[in-house]
Amino acid sequence: MLNLTYDDDKEQSYCDVCEQERDPTLWYYSCSICDTSAHPKCVLGQFPFLKDGITWAYADHSHTHHLKFFRKAEGYPECSRCGKLCQEEIL
Incomplete structure (x- = not known):
């Protein structure tokens, strides 16, 4: 532990x-x-207070975007920049 x-x-x-x-x-x-x-x-991780499936309203445009956060797990696609399976959360 x-x-x-x-x-x-x-x-x-x-x-x-x-x-x-x-x-x-x-x-x-x-x-x-x-x-x-x-x-x-x-x-x-980088975002310790985000729970899987949490929805966040991002209002930086003329309308609100609802983003849903999920932790990346094995089997998800590789990072398009570095080609590795990133440790960070995904949207």
């Missing part, structure tokens, strides 16, 4: 998800069972 942690462990300042260093002075997620640690953004 991942727990939000603030433990100044200078030896373990590595994110097991993105494989980048993390700042040991900031909060992070950790699992004491498997000794995993990760940045909050790597665990929660």
